[in-house]
Amino acid sequence: MSGAPDHHLSSAPPSSPGEVLALLRTGAAATRADIARITGLARSTVSQRVDALIAHGFLIEAGAEAGDSTGGRPPRRLHLRTREHVVAGVDLGASHCRVALLDIAGVQLALREDQLSIADGPSSILGHVERTLHALLDEAGLDPASLQSIGVGVPGPVEFTTGRPVDPPIMPGWHQYPIPEFFADRFGVRALVDNDVNVMALAEQRRAFPDTRYLLYIKVGTGIGCGIVADGRLHRGAQGSAGDIGHIRVGDSRQEAAPCRCGNSGCLEAVAGGAALARELSDLGLDAASSRDVVRLVKSGNRDAVRMVREAGRAVGEVLAGLVNFFNPDTVVVGGALAAVHDQLLAGVREAVYRRSHPLATHVLRIEPSRTGADAAVVGAAILAIEHALSPEQVDRVLAGASPR
Ligand SMILES: [Zn+2]
Numbered sequence: 349m350s351g352a353p354d355h356h357l358s359s360a361p362p363s364s365p366g367e368v369l370a371l372l373r374t375g376a377a378a379t380r381a382d383i384a385r386i387t388g389l390a391r392s393t394v395s396q397r398v399d400a401l402i403a404h405g406f407l408i409e410a411g412a413e414a415g416d417s418t419g420g421r422p423p424r425r426l427h428l429r430t431r432e433h434v435v436a437g438v439d440l441g442a443s444h445c446r447v448a449l450l451d452i453a454g455v456q457l458a459l460r461e462d463q464l465s466i467a468d469g470p471s472s473i474l475g476h477v478e479r480t481l482h483a484l485l486d487e488a489g490l491d492p493a494s495l496q497s498i499g500v501g502v503p504g505p506v507e508f509t510t511g512r513p514v515d516p517p518i519m520p521g522w523h524q525y526p527i528p529e530f531f532a533d534r535f536g537v538r539a540l541v542d543n544d545v546n547v548m549a550l551a552e553q554r555r556a557f558p559d560t561r562y563l564l565y566i567k568v569g570t571g572i573g574c575g576i577v578a579d580g581r582l583h584r585g586a587q588g589s590a591g592d593i594g595h596i597r598v599g600d601s602r603q604e605a606a607p608c609r610c611g612n613s614g615c616l617e618a619v620a621g622g623a624a625l626a627r628e629l630s631d632l633g634l635d636a637a638s639s640r641d642v643v644r645l646v647k648s649g650n651r652d653a654v655r656m657v658r659e660a661g662r663a664v665g666e667v668l669a670g671l672v673n674f675f676n677p678d679t680v681v682v683g684g685a686l687a688a689v690h691d692q693l694l695a696g697v698r699e700a701v702y703r704r705s706h707p708l709a710t711h712v713l714r715i716e717p718s719r720t721g722a723d724a725a726v727v728g729a730a731i732l733a734i735e736h737a738l739s740p741e742q743v744d745r746v747l748a749g750a751s752p753r
Pocket of ligand 1 (some may be wrong): 594595608609610611612613615617618
């Protein structure tokens with residue numbers, strides 16, 4: 349049988365330089381001969397594409413280490429050029445700012461974390477990010493021109509197409525702030541801005557669970573949110589607010605009274621979020637003001653704290669059971685500050701999910717603690733940047749001489 353193997357998702361044969369790069373990047377092709385075979389392009393056309401990609405610094409071509417068994421000239425393998433092609437990941441939290449520099453293949457080159465309050469506002473925080481980024485590039489011996497794009501995760505809702513936060517509750521002064529324009533003016537590159545839970549979901553799927561295409565990432569911290577990977581891509585919904593599960597109302601009459609910062613009562617976040625648990629423990633006379641204190645008390649074996657976290661897990665599980673029935677993921681990852689005590693939290697989550705979800709939806713379902721941990725957001729933001737910089741459309745634009753990147 350002849351014909352090209354179906355390595356590409358679109359029905360049209362991949363043919364642009366950007367699509368050729370995508371074949372090499374995903375491992376579908378490794379040499380010029382592979383590209384010709386897969387795409388059906390003439391050898392001379394393949395050479396034009398590959399030479400252009402090499403000239404623009406996307407690729408390098410190396411000789412194979414050993415000759416092949418047929419005694420012919422060994423095929424020269426094509427590799428992504430990683431030197432002087434870097435992206436930045438920026439993780440803005442309520443009280444921290446992490447900036448990482450990664451090469452275009454995803455290897456981390458440098459990272460810095462500072463304690464800052466997001467409530468200080470955009471010009472102060474983004475000014476800090478700008479200075480940090482210059483310092484990291486400097487340390488790595490890289491010119492600012494090596495920066496290809498920037499990914500940013502923020503702790504609030506974002507309209508992804510414009511990169512602007514929309515009424516973020518814990519980010520005063522950031523509503524509609526043009527974050528991408530800030531970076532475009534200073535670095536001449538595109539910045540992609542997303543909600544932090546979305547970039548965490550992306551990091552978890554790409555790095556820890558690459559085999560799954562349907563993943564939910566539940567962040568249980570001060571608040572509660574959910575990032576959704578559907579068919580291998582982030583699902584953001586029509587306005588970008590998909591996964592805002594913290595304000596789904598949960599069950600029993602005692603909990604229904606719990607007031608929520610959103611103005612309603614009985615929300616999941618008001619029952620099971622770290623802030624709510626800390627308040628309950630503090631009402632019992634314990635020293636607890638934040639998720640961190642809840643984690644500390646659980647680790648020290650405090651029975652009230654252990655019981656509350658397990659109950660919180662059950663409340664999360666009640667909501668998750670509905671999501672599992674609706675969305676049919678094969679992997680659910682639980683992260684956020686409270687996942688530091690995942691034995692207790694996940695026991696409650698699993699109990700509720702397996703009791704309430706349809707067997708067909710749960711028989712291959714795995715519910716796991718986060719594997720990317722504290723790096724989830726900064727790595728996920730960098731992955732957003734890499735996937736933009738290496739997307740076929742963007743590569744073709746760069747080769748056509750368009751700017752800015
Ligand atoms: Zn609420």
